Amino acid sequence: MTQHSGKNWLLISLGIAQAVLLLVLLYSIYQVNAGLADLNRTLTLFMQSGSAGPGNKIKVSLGDELPYMGVKDAKVVMTILSDFECDYCREFAQRILPKLKSEYVDKGKLKIIFKDLPLPMHKNALMAAEAASCAHEQGRFWNMHDYLFANQGKFGLEFFTQWAASAQLDTQKYGQCMAEHRYIKPIENSIIEATSAGIQGTPAIIVNGQLTMGTKPYAYFAQLIDSQLDGGVAQR
Template identity: 40%
Template structure:
């Protein structure tokens, strides 16, 4: 199915009526984008933290084939060896974390267990490395560890034929990223951030607690940036799907971002009963909200968001498109601000001289230019 067919089908979703963009605009008058008299130099470009993960991923991929022989003492070192007694999921998880942290990533790298389960007879672990996550498999006896998996019924096409454009390539028309999702800020803001996120994802919560708040105060409240939130619930987060639906149901009553904030501030409590409690605390019509949530009104809407994200190159959360430029991970404010400033045009400007600053004056929201030549 083509991307256009997906979107055509999205307008025929069960129990889903098309909603126009709904904006929660901060109370302010629109201000001109280019304000030389208030020019702020772009923040210094920082080395992306994802570089740490890129190094770690490459290191793990190569090192696993060799170092795990020594750390896990694999069972196939002897042709006649039999599988030993299985270990518990908890023991396998702890062993895997210890090996990765102590032997496979640079010293000081944050390594933690995000999720664990048994899948197809092996242990499936989601390991967090700095702001990224990696899927790891451990054999039931705790002796072998593998990264990633390949579906043998549907192997990937590595020939390059029909391959989509690189995720690093910006999307020429950022509007294609928009659906009918909620807008935070001025709809006419010159910079659009489309965020694909998961309410249960710890890194999404980290971004919310840190960079998100500063983006609101520095750019959204100033009318320079609008944020469009789209859902990308990860399958191993059991409460993420319903949490996303809860935000959509709250949006029916004009409180999408109120619920959005409530969910990120209570990531450890996202059961259906919790979601209904939050609706009551937010003053929603609980009968309408509960009916919306229980009926699964927005189940397909949420899944279509995730499908769109994958089609655009999203592979994990959080992920952001800043005017079509993809950024991934719980990035620090300065790194996102750098791209915002470039999109606003500030990043390419030199600071104004005192004489140039004196040539401008802001009057009732309008920029008035004075001729320097007398």
């Protein structure tokens, strides 16, 4: 083999290697996109399930990995199933949640847990749920929660990344978390669990198992919590 033909063979080998790497990359992208497509189908499928009525007893998983505020062993547990593009969820987050925090959470009476329920008609809600989960990974969920509800209509990957930088998160880790869609499966599980229980809309507020659909005046939730504090059984 001549020196010239050896160089040609080397170039051909490098070309083949690059082509293989490109195929691997394209396949990886395809797998991620396929996963997202499957999730969108799951969203549509489960949103067709039966609805749960107000006051129904609902049981949802309350793992320690979920974002929460308050003491772990509070007698009353409120679980919020929410969508970051939902107007009523924003109303609850901005008008009701701060009062609940100051009057009950900060006094050790209430634990509030957040669970994702992005609705299929909100095109950026799923991405926002991922963004908040990636922030939670670095201990900044509630900061991101408040920022998202204060900036509905601006969602996008650049928006989330800029927030991560301004919040002094590790932007490399945050970017990897978003690129890998690391929390797609937990979000999907939350959707399936909620919709299997007949919950179709947001916000869905569960207080010691008792379901309330939609936002209500603060006095409604205060009375509900007080009734559980007076005679309810502590949740675990």
